[in-house]
Amino acid sequence: MVHQYKNNGYNIVLDVNSGLVHAVDDVVYDVIPLFEEKQIDEIVNALEDVYSEKDIREAYEEISQLKSDGVLFTKDIYEEYIDKFKERETVVKALCLHIAHDCNLACKYCFAEEGEYHGRRALMSFEVGKKALDFLVKNSGSRKNLEVDFFGGEPLMNFDVVKQLVAYGRSLEEPYHKKFRFTLTTNGVLLNDDIIEFANKEMGNVVLSVDGRKEIHDMMRPTRNGKGSYDLIMPKFKKVAESRNQTNYYVRGTFTHNNLDFSKDVLSLADEGFEQISVEPVVTAETESYAIRKEDLPQIFEEYDKLAAELVKRKKEGRGFNFFHFMIDLNGGPCVYKRLSGCGSGCEYLAVTPWGDFYPCHQFVGEEKFLMGNVDEGITKPEISEMFKNCNVYSKEKCKNCFAKFFCSGGCAANSYNFHGHINDTYDIGCEMQKKRVECAIMIKAALAQ
Amino acid sequence: MKHIKTINSQVLKDTLKKGGCGECQTSCQSACKTSCTVGNQSCENKNN
Numbered sequence: 001m002v003h004q005y006k007n008n009g010y011n012i013v014l015d016v017n018s019g020l021v022h023a024v025d026d027v028v029y030d031v032i033p034l035f036e037e038k039q040i041d042e043i044v045n046a047l048e049d050v051y052s053e054k055d056i057r058e059a060y061e062e063i064s065q066l067k068s069d070g071v072l073f074t075k076d077i078y079e080e081y082i083d084k085f086k087e088r089e090t091v092v093k094a095l096c097l098h099i100a101h102d103c104n105l106a107c108k109y110c111f112a113e114e115g116e117y118h119g120r121r122a123l124m125s126f127e128v129g130k131k132a133l134d135f136l137v138k139n140s141g142s143r144k145n146l147e148v149d150f151f152g153g154e155p156l157m158n159f160d161v162v163k164q165l166v167a168y169g170r171s172l173e174e175p176y177h178k179k180f181r182f183t184l185t186t187n188g189v190l191l192n193d194d195i196i197e198f199a200n201k202e203m204g205n206v207v208l209s210v211d212g213r214k215e216i217h218d219m220m221r222p223t224r225n226g227k228g229s230y231d232l233i234m235p236k237f238k239k240v241a242e243s244r245n246q247t248n249y250y251v252r253g254t255f256t257h258n259n260l261d262f263s264k265d266v267l268s269l270a271d272e273g274f275e276q277i278s279v280e281p282v283v284t285a286e287t288e289s290y291a292i293r294k295e296d297l298p299q300i301f302e303e304y305d306k307l308a309a310e311l312v313k314r315k316k317e318g319r320g321f322n323f324f325h326f327m328i329d330l331n332g333g334p335c336v337y338k339r340l341s342g343c344g345s346g347c348e349y350l351a352v353t354p355w356g357d358f359y360p361c362h363q364f365v366g367e368e369k370f371l372m373g374n375v376d377e378g379i380t381k382p383e384i385s386e387m388f389k390n391c392n393v394y395s396k397e398k399c400k401n402c403f404a405k406f407f408c409s410g411g412c413a414a415n416s417y418n419f420h421g422h423i424n425d426t427y428d429i430g431c432e433m434q435k436k437r438v439e440c441a442i443m444i445k446a447a448l449a450q
Numbered sequence: 451m452k453h454i455k456t457i458n459s460q461v462l463k464d465t466l467k468k469g470g471c472g473e474c475q476t477s478c479q480s481a482c483k484t485s486c487t488v489g490n491q492s493c494e495n496k497n498n
Contacts, residue, residue: 019462028453055453062451070463071456077463094476145473145494181475327490330458334491335469339462342488349476406462407489438489442457449457 002073003403004032007443008309013072014442016403020071021330023446027051028059035063036073078336079394085340086390091141094344095132096351096362099124099162100153104189105229107221109254109282109290111363115153118366122354123158129165131375132352137176139378149183151351151362156190166202183207185252187221188233196240204248208237211253212265212279219258220290238273246275250324253279256290260299263307270314270321278324281433283415292429301436308440312447328407328441339393342409346372346388360388363414388413391423398426404438471495 001016011029013022024032030050034043044056051059066072101122103115115121133148140146148169150162162184169180181204188208199206210233211217218228241249251274255262266279281300284291292300307323314320343349346360353365356375364370373379393399393410411434415427473494 017462019458019460021457023455023457025453059453062454065451066454066456071461074463078466081466088470091472093472143472145475147476324490325487329490329492331460332492333460334474334488334493335465335495336462337465337470338474338491338493339488344476348472407487409488434487441490446457449455 001076001401001403002032004029005439007305007439008312008447010443010446012439012442012446014403015066015072015074016406017074017076017078018071019330019333019406021442021446022066022072023449025059027055028063031056031059031063035060035067078340081336082340082392082394085337085392088337088389089141090344090347090385090389091143092136092139092348092350093143093145094147094149094349095136096149096151096349097124097129097132097165098152098351098353098362098365099129099150099155100158101354102157103152103154103187104157104224105154105187105221106224106226107187109220109256109284109288111284112153112365117353119353124161124352124354124356126161126164126168128352128354128356128375129161130168131356133165133169133172135375135378137172137178140178144177145179145181147181147183149185151185154187154189155184156186156195159190159195163198166198170202181205185209187229188236189223189229191233191236191240193239196236196243199240200243206240206244206249208233208240208249208251209253210234210237210251210269211255212259212262213268216255216259216265217253220254220256234272241274241276248276250276250278252324253277254282255279256282257292257296258290260296261303262300263303263310266307266323267310275321276324277321280325281430283412283418283427283430285418292433294429297429297432300433304433304436304440308444312444315444315448325437326441326444328438328445330442330445336406339406339409341392343412345413346391347385360384361414363412364417367417387423395424396426398428398431402431402435404431404435407438408434465493468495469493 003014011024013024040060044053047056101115106114183205184199184203185207214230217230221229223229251269269277281292351359351362351365358373359365359370372381372384393405396410399405399410411426413423415430416423416425419427
């Protein structure tokens with residue numbers, strides 16, 4: 001399968017099944033769609049009004065060379081590996097600990113419903129967290145790297161337990177030959193110098209929630225008494241970014257129907273000095289006023305194009321930043337097995353509620369039919385785990401012929417469930433945005449390779 | 451080549467040989483909590 005497109009003045013050809021990307025000139029770009037169906041003389045006839053015969057024949061030769069090298073028009077051989085893939089042994093290697101089902105902000109788009117996840121307010125005790133880490137170590141087989149995300153609600157509302165759990169996790173590393181990578185996701189309200197110092201020592205990654213421009217942030221992320229939170233958090237976030245030498249953190253925002261010109265929010269964060277930026281589309285029911293709608297897509301695509309072009313420009317000027325959704329590793333990226341299996345939710349990755357229940361991921365918390373066990377009994381419903389394990393790009397009809405399937409790995413299971421009632425489908429609007437982002441990300445690589 | 455510049459060299463098929471060790475990051479952990487992005491991750495298999 002070949003996917004070709006034009007972006008920011010570049011002609012890009014992606015050979016989906018080999019993963020190879022070619023930047024081509026106009027003549028090659030126009031010969032490629034004809035290459036598999038027509039003979040060379042027919043192609044010359046079809047294009048001789050536009051290009052010289054010499055150029056068309058040269059282009060044909062170069063395309064033939066790529067094909068024989070196995071980097072263009074390659075076949076999908078991976079579906080044959082699916083049975084082997086389904087039989088793979090999985091271990092748990094990551095937990096999302098819901099340290100606090102409570103929050104000191106009242107963000108309007110919160111999928112956790114202001115931290116409470118359709119349930120009650122609660123804080124995780126050290127005992128529950130300790131059992132969760134024990135479960136992780138015990139069920140991680142020979143995996144060395146284990147990830148634990150302190151999530152919420154707002155985890156800093158239960159910071160003492162975070163500290164205790166980090167210390168406990170560290171105490172398990174040597175005896176069990178493990179390495180914990182901790183992540184803290186915070187809205188910043190309770191951040192102070194002591195917490196920043198602790199996070200810099202112990203957290204492999206810190207995710208700082210901020211939406212971009214002050215007026216956009218304050219509209220969607222008010223405090224509980226209705227005031228904006230931007231001025232409260234921004235100075236602290238800048239301190240975090242600088243004290244971590246502008247690495248191993250993200251400022252992470254959400255854009256909605258209310259700010260479809262979100263490239264301005266991304267650039268606002270860049271102009272404030274942040275170099276690791278993630279701003280993502282809200283995912284919510286279509287009935288919400290701020291939901292992304294199908295008719296918003298053309299504007300969103302334009303915004304991604306604009307942002308990608310600006311990113312290239314700034315990188316070339318030496319003042320670049322990373323935009324998470326445009327990051328792509330074309331040379332040292334994940335293996336095919338990872339690309340088939342996706343995020344690992346429900347089998348390699350579990351969310352743990354404050355009272356110790358397991359769910360396939362943070363987005364399923366509160367959906368009782370996905371309650372799959374707890375820290376005392378372990379996995380009590382292995383059939384749920386099995387269902388997630390078998391979910392892959394070939395189990396989804398819409399993914400089979402999609403050029404982006406090896407980059408998104410079939411997309412988010414929770415989004416599929418929320419829009420279609422089961423995990424083997426896709427969130428269609430999300431797919432359209434994902435495809436656009438992949439195109440932009442590849443264009444950026446091509447532009448920076450010049 | 452005169453008309454084509456190939457941007458990368460990693461062929462997906464080659465990753466079948468030593469792939470699947472599972473040491474890589476869980477996708478949703480890093481920044482995105484509402485989507486699945488895998489192509490941006492790096493392989494952590496030291497044998498590759």
